[in-house]
Every structure is written in C-alpha cells, then in structure tokens.
Amino acid sequence: MRWRLILVIAGIALSILLTHWPDSAAAFLEAVYGETLYPLIQSGMRHLPQPRGFALADTLWVAVPLLFLLRMLWLWRANLIRRLPTMVLETLLWGVSLYLLMMITWGMNYHRPTLYSQLQERGFNTRLVDGHWAFALEQTRQTLNQLPDSTDLCALEDLFSPARPSAFLHSAMAAADLTPPPNRNISFSAWSAIYTRLSIGGVYVPFTGEPTVNRNIFPAAKPMVMTHELAHWAGYAHEYDADILAYWSLWQAPDPVWQASAWLLWWTDIRAPESVRSQWPEALRETLVCYQEYLRAQPRWDIQDALWTVYEKNLNNQGVQGGMASYQLGEALALITYQDWLSQ
Secondary structure, three states, rough: OOOHHHHHHHHHHHHHHHHHHOOHHHHHHHHHHHHHHHHHHHHHHHHOOOOOOOOOHHHHHHHHHHHHHHHHHHHHHOOOHHHHOOOOOOHHHHHHHHHHHHHHHHHHHOOOHHHHHHHOOOOOOOOHHHHHHHHHHHHHHHHHHHOOOOOHHOOOOOOOOOOOOOOOOHHHHHHOOOOOOOOOEEOOOOOHHHHHOOOOOOOOOOOOOHHHHOOOOOOHHHHHHHHHHHHHHHHOOOOOHHHHHHHHHOOOOOOOOHHHHHHHHHHHHHOOOOOHHOOHHHHHHHHHHHHHHHHHOOOOOOHHHHHHHHHHHHHHHOOOHHHHHHHHHHHHHHHHHHHHHHHH
C-alpha cells in the first residue's frame, strides 16, 4: 500500500503543476511541448487504426471502467485485511494517472499562447460595429443564394465526408501562416445517444487523438462541429481558438453547404441586436427556428447540468477566462479577422 500512497502523492503534485503551469516557464513549454513533444504525439496517434463506423475512443468508455472493476475485484479478494484503504488509494491512482495522461497527450496546450491573444496583439478586437454586421449579413445572403434550389437546411441529408474538414482546415491554416496538423478523419461516436442526452455535440478524445461528433445533432450544424473538434486535434485547446479556426475553414470552403453551416452556428451564438436580426434572410430565419425546435425535441438527462458544471470548473482551473462563456469569444474575432482578410 505504501507504494500506492507515494505514487498518488507524486501524481497529485505533478497534476497541480501541469494544471497551474507558471507563466515564467511559458517559453520552455512552447519549446519542449509545443514544438517537439506534441507533434511527436500527433505523429504517433495518426497511425492508430480508425475503424469505419465507430471511433476507437468509443471502446475506452467500456474498457477502462471494466479493467478498473476487475482490478477492484482482484484487490478485494487478495487484500483481506487492508482492502478498503488499498481500494481507495487504487481509485485515486487510476484517476490521477488518467488525468496526467490527458494533460501530457493534449491538455498542456491550454498553457500555450492562444490564437485569440495573438490576434488581439495584432490590433484586432471583439467589438462589432455596423460595418461588421453589414458584412456578415451580406456574406450570409451570398452563401444562401449559392445553395442549390433543392437544398433545405432544415431537412438536410447527412452526407458529410469525415475527411473534408481536414482539407478545409489545412487550407485555412496554411493561408494564415499556421502549421497544419497531420490529416485526421472525424469519427461519429457510437455513444451518440448518450451525447444527445448530455447536450454534447462533439468531443475531442486526447487519449486516441480522435475528434468525435454526435451523429444525432442537427444535420446542418455538423460541418461546423466537425471542424471545431478537428481544430482541437491541431493543438488549439481553447474553445474560442477552435471556433476561430473552424469559422475561417468553412467560410473559405468551396462547398456552400459547409459555408452555410458556419453561418448558422455563428448567428446562433453571436447574440445579434434586434436591428440586425430584423435583416436576416428568410432562409436563415427559418433554419434558426427549426434548429431551435430540433434542440428542444431532444431527450435530456438532468445530470447534464452537473456535468457541465464540472467541465466549467476544469476550464477555470486551466486558466480559461470566462469558463463556458469563452465559447462566445471567438465569433466576433473570427468575423473581424475574416473581413480584414478578404479586404487585402
């Protein structure tokens, strides 16, 4: 039992260090982790098998708890005198080990310089003025007008290739002088029914490097969610960074359906003033209405509130300003930089 106690104490200490990485060591982190270790992790994970029809990570949600229960049963039979203290320490050891593995394989990206802050340092801000709203409305109209006449965004067929987000992300990152990640397909999770009940659209699984998406989400929202999760694979841990890259990627995509998905999610999250909402194209307005109706019709579990509270606590611990509210920080900056991009 002593060795477990030592490992748990050491693991907790290391977890605290990695979670609250000192700003004074940021340059060291970028040189060692950002430029060397994480690319090696990506290179290794891209060779993991990606079975068709389900995500490799889906097996972890069964395999890890099963192995843990088997280990507990073995300890229960083999440690008759100190079984309870041993099992408590074993549980802590498993939890600490999984957390450290998550931080090493991906979580340390939270402490690297964000794309959001780099854009702000270049003079971009998040304040939308009349010119920005007019640009967004015009781009939305152009995108909707490019859709084939038979396209109904409220009843879109789910025919999105899992390989396309990688191509779109590579193109956008190369144009922005950012280093694209290795190619990676999106996987639709076999646990989508549970994702739905927990209000989860997609999850990046750092243990296998797989961006996974809930296959039951509103079809027209899938391209944006797919590309957002893929941006996490690129090493952008903060939600606003993943949003910025996803918007850039889809707004420049050659397929108007994928462009429309980005505009649908952008208008959903941006909280436009009434004076702007009154100018929405009718097709956008109708799609937003049926999108909200679709969301309200989905089955939910009450436990989702507790889950999102824990997730927000983790974001705050990682230094993500605003926690869950950080999801909304990327929309304005993505639009302003995209408009500046097109004007050059």
